[in-house]
Amino acid sequence: MAEKTVLIVDDEPSIREMIAVALEMAGYHYIEAGDARQAHSLIVDERPDLIILDWMLPGTSGIDLARRLKRDEGTAEIPIIMLTARTEEDNRVQGLEVGADDYITKPFSPREMVARLKAVLRRSTPPGMDTPVEIGGIHLDPIGHWVTIDGESVNIGPTEYRLLQFFMTHPDRVYTREQLLDQVWGAGIYVEERTVDVHIRRLRKVLGEAHGKLVQTVRGAGYRFSTRQQ
Numbered sequence: 001m002a003e004k005t006v007l008i009v010d011d012e013p014s015i016r017e018m019i020a021v022a023l024e025m026a027g028y029h030y031i032e033a034g035d036a037r038q039a040h041s042l043i044v045d046e047r048p049d050l051i052i053l054d055w056m057l058p059g060t061s062g063i064d065l066a067r068r069l070k071r072d073e074g075t076a077e078i079p080i081i082m083l084t085a086r087t088e089e090d091n092r093v094q095g096l097e098v099g100a101d102d103y104i105t106k107p108f109s110p111r112e113m114v115a116r117l118k119a120v121l122r123r124s125t126p127p128g129m130d131t132p133v134e135i136g137g138i139h140l141d142p143i144g145h146w147v148t149i150d151g152e153s154v155n156i157g158p159t160e161y162r163l164l165q166f167f168m169t170h171p172d173r174v175y176t177r178e179q180l181l182d183q184v185w186g187a188g189i190y191v192e193e194r195t196v197d198v199h200i201r202r203l204r205k206v207l208g209e210a211h212g213k214l215v216q217t218v219r220g221a222g223y224r225f226s227t228r229q230q
Contacts, residue, residue: 004121137149166180196223
């Protein structure tokens with residue numbers, strides 16, 4: 001199973017822990033950051049599916065980080081839920097104006113957080129990306145984030161999952177490393193092209209010897225996902 005990854009950004013460890021426990025119980029993978037700089041580094045490296053972002057952070061504020069993320073093509077599509085102790089309508093409006101997808105005022109219940117998170121993720125799923133797909137014995141279920149091979153469930157990391165989903169929804173076509181970076185990591189994300197090779201190797205390892213061959217290296221061009229033999 002490839003869980004949705006949620007980044008929790010809050011400078012209060014107790015708040016992060018409360019959210020983390022709720023996310024874990026609801027079946028989500030989580031990563032944590034205590035400030036905007038650490039958060040931005042994790043966003044580039046991990047490409048979370050959603051960000052829970054505290055308004056008040058040391059140094060760069062949450063609202064400034066949200067504004068920066070929404071202006072960048074590579075991160076603009078990642079949904080953001082703002083957390084704040086502020087109740088004034090102006091602040092709520094300001095948070096939504098910079099592009100936040102939802103807004104939760106502290107204190108809040110973990111159940112409310114998870115319910116709002118699920119609703120935001122449902123709204124942000126691109127059309128067609130929630131349709132199950134099966135190729136060559138590999139079955140990918142975007143709703144449950146399950147990947148099975150010949151009926152057996154496999155453990156797969158979030159980046160490898162996104163890579164596999166892109167390949168399976170765009171089979172029999174060659175993509176350069178640069179194109180894969182844009183499509184899977186996001187345009188504007190500064191990652192070395194060789195990073196693609198690392199995740200391709202990991203993906204092949206997850207798929208196993210028989211099915212890993214579906215991820216084909218096309219010399220001098222890039223990679224292709226196909227059941228046709230080279």
